[in-house]
Amino acid sequence: MSFTASPLANIVADDPRADGGQRRITLCADTIGIDRSLSGIRMRLALPVRCYxxxxLSVIEGAQGPFYRVALDHADPDLRVTLAESLNPEALxxxxxxxxxxxxxPRLAQGADTSWVALDGRLGELVLGAAQPRKRGWPLKFRRSRMSASRKSAKSRPHVVHRDEREIICYE
Structure with a gap:
């Protein structure tokens, strides 16, 4: 696995589906590497951090009571990376x-309804804000286009009718 920077940390985590029940995670500034083997086949994944x-920070109900976990959250639960766990939330x-x-x-916290809430108001380099309502109905939608607006419409121009006149055509 090639990384653009030296690895920050190597973590050995439990993985019930992997051979031996463990996987190795390598953390770099811009890449997360996951090594494991499934049914004798070695897998090596290199995921950019922006995929997460x-x-x-979540509360997990355990056998001895609740404990707290800090993790890199991914849409696929198999790619989620646990960074730290503790019984004391202030320590995490x-x-x-x-x-x-x-x-x-962004820092995410688990809400009461198990949904994730962004606390920083940032998503990478983007600053998150309140969603703007969609604009329904454009007030100028019946206005003529710019091209047809430059021409006069047929309704505004009166028709000129010449009676009892002859047309003179010169071909010279």
Whole structure:
């Protein structure tokens, strides 16, 4: 796997579908590498960081009670990368902010209805804001186009009728 920068961290994570139950994750500034083998076939994925939605802080209900997890969130659960876990949420907040700043991804938190809420108001280099309502009905839609507006319409020009006159045509 070729990376543009030296790896920041190597993580060995649990993967129930992989052979041996583990996968190796390599974190770089612009690329996330995932190595694992499935049914004897080695897989090596190199994903750009922009494929991830953000750095999430979520509450997980465990056997001993709730614990907190900071992870790189991806639409595919197999590509989600856990960065840190703790029983104390205050201990994870600096890591959560640090990883989000390092990867230039928004900080996401899990809402009460299990939806993700962006806390930074940023998505990479984009600044997020309130969605603007769609414009329904254009007030000038019955206006003539620019080309036809430059010409006079037939209704505005009176027809000239010449009676009892002869047309003179000269071909010289």
């Amino acid at each position: 939605r953000g750095v999430t 907040v600096p890591e959560w902010r640090g990883w989000a700043k390092f990867f230039r991804l």
